Structure formats: structure tokens, C-alpha cells
Amino acid sequence: MGWLKNPWRENLKDTPKESLNWRLWYGVFVFGLMGAARGIDEGLIGTTAELTPFIEKFGLEDPNKSKHEQAELLSNIASMVQMGSILGALVAFFVTDKIGRLWATRELCIVWVLGISIFLASASTGSIGMVYAGRFIAGIGIGQTTVVAPTYLAETAPRAIRGLCVCAFAGAVYLGIMLAYFASWGSSIHISSSTDAQWLVPNSMHLMFAGIIFILSFFSRESPRWLIKVGRHEEALETLSRLRQLPPDHPYVASEIYDINDQLNREREATMGTNWVATFRELISTKANLYRIQLSIMSQLLSQWSGSSSITIYAPRYFEMMGTTGQNEKLFATAIFGLVKFISSIICAFFLIDFIGRKRALSTGITLQLVSMLYMAIFLLIDKNVDKTVEQSSSQKHAAMGAIVMIYFSGFGWALGWNSIQYLINSEIYPLRLRALGGSIAMTFHFVNQYGNSKAVPLMFISMTTGGTMLFFSCVTALGLVWVWFFLPETTGKSLEAMDEMFELPWHLIGRKGAQMTKGSGGMSEMLDAEGEKVAQAEMDGKGQIQRLEETKAV
Template sequence: MAGVKKPVNIFKLKNLGEPKGVFNWRLWFAVISFGLLGAARGVDEGLISGAFNSKHFQKTINYSSYSTVDQANIKANVSSMVQIGSVGGALFAFLICDRIGRIWATRQLCILWVFGIAIFMGSNGNLAAIYAGRFICGLGVGQTPVVGPVYIAEIAPASIRGLCTCIFTGFVYLGIVLAYFTNYGCQIHLGDTNASRWEVPTSLHIIFATLIFILTFFQYESPRYLIKQGNKDKALQIMSRLRKLPPDHEYVLHEINNIINSHHKEMEASKGSGWLGILIEAFTIPSNLYRVCLTITAQIMSQWSGAGSITLYAPDLFKLLGINGTNESLLVTAVFGIVKLVASVLCALFLVDFIGRKRSLLIGITLQAIAMIYVAGFLTAVPGLGRKGYELTAAEKGPSKGAIAMIYISGFGWALGWNSMQYLLTAELFPLRIRAFCTSLAMVFHFGNQYGNSRAVPNMLLETEDRGISPKGTFWCFAAVTILGGIWVWFMVPETAARSLESMDGLFELPWWKIGRHGNLDAERRDGEEEENKGREERVERVEKVV
């Protein structure tokens, strides 16, 4: 009937006209190979807390000789040293990506990663060597969220770019799950006083780094990087292989021409060359500055929502909420890793490219906020938790189980929301010329805030006269930041699903206060008008030829 709108199926993947051959094994092999870089962070976050709780490791560094406050500081330093190293890694990742390409950048970060872990494992209890090894490891790990998502976003077709980039975050959780269960298995079978209890799990770092290094020799360089370097012929050849279509196929030529034209526009509009030109282009063009502010704020909001520190200190937090015993704590933590892995898979397969980035992010933030408020309320009602000798009463055991379930829900929401979107939005928003630099800048804030959060949490959880805000204050802080982040996303973050990387500029042509709420609708309207005008011009040309 005229005037009646058809219902919109928000779970339907947008049809962008890709030929059947585009979704082939070469594409998925490349996506999975670079997605494995996500395991770098996951393995470290899942391993270090378990390793630190090993009695052998504690004996090696003479941990019991320190005061309670000094122990909290040492634990925070060892756990967070990878994050502070990652700040440096993320900072120079864009230089390496743009100078030697995405493939060689991956190889050198794997070497740094292994070198740092080797120093850590061979430290023989020397705290300085432990700090140095984890810092060097961080220099490699810090490059992974720049190189991995950028490469994946540059080779993925627009309609499944979200799914492909979320594979990176999925491997973050695969690394966490493997790390958690390796810690648990070694605790059960090797004993708490055996050196192998923490050395065997730590070897996961070397296994993943070596596997990724080998896989790079079977991958192609990013066509977008090659075009940026002026190598158009090789870019066309590689795009043809990735899409499994002949080089003269209309789809391949259209994609390559769009990249070339977009790059030319960027070069013509740039304010200079080299470092200075990139900096000026990123910070003086209003649409680019908005994108920079968007990604930086996303990193700040996501890290201080608390979910990252929950992953890092999960065994300690589960003990705080009433889980007794090292084995039980490690098992519950391992299940927590599975929950987050399942959530990341659901986000990749069923949400991010179907209902959109923004809806998925808001759903995740809502779940996370509910969980944080419950845990904060529980800790407020039971202030004795965390103190030595405190036993839960019968009336408190039920709410305690609810708080543990809420930690799971917070992890589920984190995987659906912030943890997927902080990489995806960063990788796909920026023009080609400044993409690597802006992604590096965002990851500097990512790891800087992750370091600050992971370094602060052990002290925040303390409840002494001169430091700490107590467990309840810590979770109320996380809840407040999560709610604030949800409000910010609603008003400021535009929808980017199903748009090509070269069409992102259209989202940011509105005044800044309208972009989050109206940017996508306005861009779609203008895209439709451009397509209509283009079709009209083509029809006119055909008529003129006939005449």
C-alpha cells in the first residue's frame, strides 16, 4: 500500500554488490593471520596475574619481605610494565608501518616481543631485569593494535569490515582463555612451588609470536599501503588475488580507482609533506580533528570503565568477592575468559555489521554499567570483604554469587562494546594518508590509560589511611565512568557500518554537534544523491553517443 513503510530488518547485512568470489579463503587466511596479533595482549593480560600468584615466582623475587603497600606497588609495576612499554611501541608503530609496510612491521614486532619475554623468563628474580623484559615485550605488543586492525581494515570488503576487524578482538579473548586455562592446568598438575608453574604458561608468548612471524611469509602487503607508496600495478595485482577476481574485473578496478582518487585528494588537500604535513592535516582540518578527539576519548572512556583491570586482576577480584582458594579462583577466572570470548564471537558474527557499531557499543555499555553498579552496591553493603579473616554470612553468600555473575556480565558487555569498538572505529575512520599516525596516536592513549588504570587499581583497592579508595569506591568510580561513556557515545559517535574507507569523509561534513546523531543519515542522503547524479550523467553520455 502506498504511504506504508516496510519494516526494516536491522539484523540484515547490507548488500553492497560484492561478487561471490570476494569472500574467499585468501581473505579469511589474511584476516586470521593478522587477527592473531590480538592474542599478544590477551596472552599477557591472562598470564601475568596467574604467574605473579605463583609461590615460586613470589619466592624468586623475595616478595614476602616487603610491606603490604610495597607488595601492591611491585605487583602493579610488574603487571603494568607491558602497558608502559606499549605506549612507546604504539608511538612509533605508525612510522614503521609507513616506512617498511604492514608485513615487515609485523615481523619486527614479533622479534621485540620474543626478546622481551626471554629477558623476563631469564631474570632469575632480579626485579630490574623483570621490569626491563616486560617493558621490551611491551614495545612489541604495543604495535599489535596498530598493525593488526589497520591491515585488516585495509583489505576487508566494506560489508564485512566490522566482522573482520572484530576477529582481532576475538583473538584477544582466545589469548586470555588459553592463558587462564594454562595457569589453571599448571597450578593443578605442576604444583605451586615448581618453576614450571609460571614458566610454562609464559612460553605462550613465544609460541604465538613465532607462529605470527611464520605466517607473514604467506601474506600479501596491503594494497592501500602500496598505492600510498606509488606502486599501483602491484596494488592492483594483490587486490585481484585477495578478491579472487581477474585484474580487469569491474569490482577490482572500481575499488583500486577509489583508493587512488581518494589518496590524490588527500595529497592535494594536505598542508605540507612529511611529518609536519601529517601533523597539520590531522590537527588543523576540522573533520580530522573531530575524528582524533573521537578516538582519543573512546580510549579514555573504555579503559577507565574498569573492564580491562578486571581482566588483569581477575583472580584477585574473585577472591575479594568471596571465592576461596587459589585453584577455585583460577577456575572461575578461566570461565570468565570463555564468557568474554563467546561475547566477542557474537559481536563479530551477529551484531557489529548487522545492527551497527553504535547500537552494539551502547548495548555493551548498558550491560557493563548494570554490572558495575551491582558490584559497587554489594561491596558497599558488605564492607568487610577483602579484610583478613572475614567470612561471608549465609545471607551474604547469595548476593556474593550475584556479584560474581555480574563480573561475568561486565566482561560480556565489554566484549560486545568498548573492547571491539575501540579498535574498529580507530582503524576505519581516518583518511589513508594519516591513518597509521592517527591509529598510533589513539593506541598511545589506549596503553597510557591502560597503564594508569592497571597501575592504580591495586592501590585503589587498598583501604588504608594514607592511600586507596576501597573496593566499593573503585567500582563506584568504574560505574560512573561507564555511564558517562554511554552518554558520550549516544551524542558524539556516528554509525560507520557498511561504508567504504574512502567514503568516511562524508560522515564528518556536518557541524561537530550534529555528527553523532545525524552524520550517518546525512551522509547516506548525499551518497544517494551522488549515485543518482552519476547515473544521470552516464545516461546522458550514452544518449550523446547514440546521437
């Protein structure tokens, strides 16, 4: 286990042990927990749509509706949170900077609770309009969590473990999914299907988590970086001192304060005299920046349409397609799927990605996902022609079991691949003055694609058949593998300077050879410096030889 321990020991060697205190882990817990907002919704809405009271209340299987109308209704209900999240992600950048990280947290919790309350109140009226409105409003709050929480965690964590602390948010997404799956499964067993409580109880998890985060935020400290940004310097120093449990004049605290001021000064200098229009014009004016935008857009497009997101939202439907029958059996299989994804995401985020590199991790994850999707596609295309009135043979049963196992494998492949990379690269590739705008574009495109996916999948099952839909996802996954090999550069361990140099290379070299051509923290400049030192040394050697020759002649 030494190979696991040494990197942590090396990272923490310059970090005072006092800074790794309960205040740090409290903040990581509170703000990391916001990741559960998305996970709870993604886990609950698909399983809620499998519960009899919800189906009957809102006519999801109304015989007077065509199959297309039923699918349209389900997709509208499922996708409303994603639609609201698009607006939430857009306004979050403004709100977070305007009122601070803590009050932005409280504001989003209030919006989240308001939306879910309207959604739950629809049980008494049966109004589908209240379902749509409630889930859209809740989405505005949930969408803001993707900006507020990572920002706070990155700004308050010690630099040595900043990546680990931010990963707590991503891990909480799958914690929320897992808890939501188990809540729906438990309610299907222990609560009568003749009462709306069967779907109201699990969906009350939204209110519980929003309430917990709202209350705990009052015992948290504001981000020192935001306090300095708004001119509250003394409060920032006192806050950072308390967070690190070190005196204000300690070198470690003084160094952090200096770094924050230096970064803010550079940001102001970089954006002085410009507005967002000028910044956007700069973003699309150079080949290097256009390549960066291409990475942001394609990473979101290929990840969301690789099929894994739809499996998360509509997991019970997928298990039913693979042969799992019965409401309780489908929900139990879904709950185990949530557990697999949660454990996989923790293992991959904390251990694998940093050790094997981003590009290799993504390629491996996509390959696992491709094999899984292709198997499920072939199984479904063959299975649709099988006579269901005849008892299955042993080989058919084994094939169906293999298809179910492939759902779990696809979850592991997603955790190792697209799950982390779609967020990581957007936080690494943009220069300082363009980072906020580039990140905003990336997250907005993320929710747009997630909305489109959750909206389209039920209709795709009808128009393309289930097997054809899985074959489509397989093709997108294969396209993603090619894109990663050709376009995605390896960014592990790269400094900002090396990153900028890499994007100045010809476009056809960035993804395939960018990492090798910009080795080390200084990239190309470091190589040129080394070459310059060799030339200088050769000149000195030559001068020495001439001097010795002249001395010999003189003698």
C-alpha cells in the same frame, strides 16, 4: 534466520566467489592471530601473579614489604607491557610504511620473542630488573600488532567483507585471554608449586604464538596497496590476482587496482607540500577536527577507566574479593570468565553491532556494565563490615554468588559496548588526510590509559578500598553513558561525505541529532538536492501552466 542471512547475501552479490578462497582465509588467520598477543599478556600476567613460585621468587607477598610496596611491585610488573606498547604503537606507523606489512610483522615477532625471553630468563636470576626490562621490550613488539595487523587485513580483504576480516583481530584478543586463563589454571593443577615451571610453562605461550606468526608470514603475500605505494605496480597486480584467484585482467581485479591508485593519488594530493607539523596544525585548527579529537580521547579515557580492563588483568583478585577462595578455584573461575568474554565478543562483533547500530550497542553495553559494577561496589562496601568469623547466612551466600555473576555480566557488557567502539569510531570519523595522525593519537592515548589503569588499580584497592574502587568505576561508567548520549554521533552506514557534513553541524547537535540531520549516503547535500529538485519541478509546473494559459488566449 533469514534476517541474518540476507545482509551477507546482499553484501556479497557483487563479489566473485573465487575471491573467497583459502589464500584470503589464510591471511585472515595469520594476521588476525596477532590480536592474541595482547590477549595472552593481559590474561597471563594477572594469573601468573597468583602462582606461588612467582610470588615467592619476586617477593609479591614479602612480609618485610608494606601492603603499599607489594601493590606497587605488582602494578609495575603488570604495567610494563603497556608502557612498551605506547612506544610500539608510535613507531609502528613508520615501520609499517617503510619496510612493508610482512617485514614489519617479522620485526615485531623478533622484538616480542626477545622481550619474553629476558622475562623468562629472570627465573634463574630472580632479578626484578630483568622482569621489567623483558616485559617492556615485549610490549614494543605487542604494541605494533595493533597497527600492523588491522592495516594488512583492511588492505587485502575484499571490500564486501572487510569489516568481518578486521574483526578477526579483535576476536583473537579474547582468544588469547581465554587460552592464557586456561593455561594458568591447568599449570596450577598439574605442575608442582615448588618449581618455577608452574609459571614458565604458561608464559611460554608468548614464544609459541610469536613463532607461529613469524613462520606463517613467509607463506603470506605482501599487501598490494603497499606495493603500489612504493612503485612496484606489476608485483601488486600479480599479488592481487593470486589473492583473488582471478586473472589480472578480470574486471573485479582491475577495479580494485583502480580504487587503490585513486585513493593513493587523492592522499598524495591532499598532503602535497605539507609535513606532519602542518597536518597537526590542521588537526587542531577547526572546531570540527577538535570535536573529532574529543571523541578519540574521551572514548579511550572512559572505556579504560570504566573498570573492565582492570578486571581482565586482575581477574583472580576480583574473584577473591567476591568470595572465591583457593588458588585453583580462583583460576578456574577466571578461565570461565575468559570463555564468556571470547564468546560474547564474537557474538557482538559479528552479529549485534551492525544490526542495532554503534550508538545503541554502546549504550546497551555500558548500561549492563554500570549495573554490574554498581552491584559489586555495593556488595564490597557492605561486605567489609561483615564479621568474617561468623558463618555466612543464606542471603549473604546468595549475594556473594550474585557478585560473581556480575563479573561475567560486566564482561558481556564490555564486549557489546566499549570493546569494539573504541576502535571503530577512530577509523571512521577522520578525513583521509588526517586519518593516520588521528589514529596514531587515539592508539597512543589508548595505551597510556591502559598503562595508567593497570598501574593504579592495586594501589586504589588500598587507598580507596575495594568497594570504593568499584564505586569509582561505576561513576566513570555512568559518566560514559551520559557522554555517549550527548556527544557520540551514530556513524553506521554513513558515507565520508555525510560524516564530514555531520561534523560541520553545531557541536551541541552532532551527538544527539547528527545522524537524523545527515540521512543517507549523501547527508545534507542529498537533502538539499532533493529540495532543489522540488523547486525545479515547481518552476516547470508553473511554466507549463503559463504556456497553456497563453495557448488558450491565442485560441
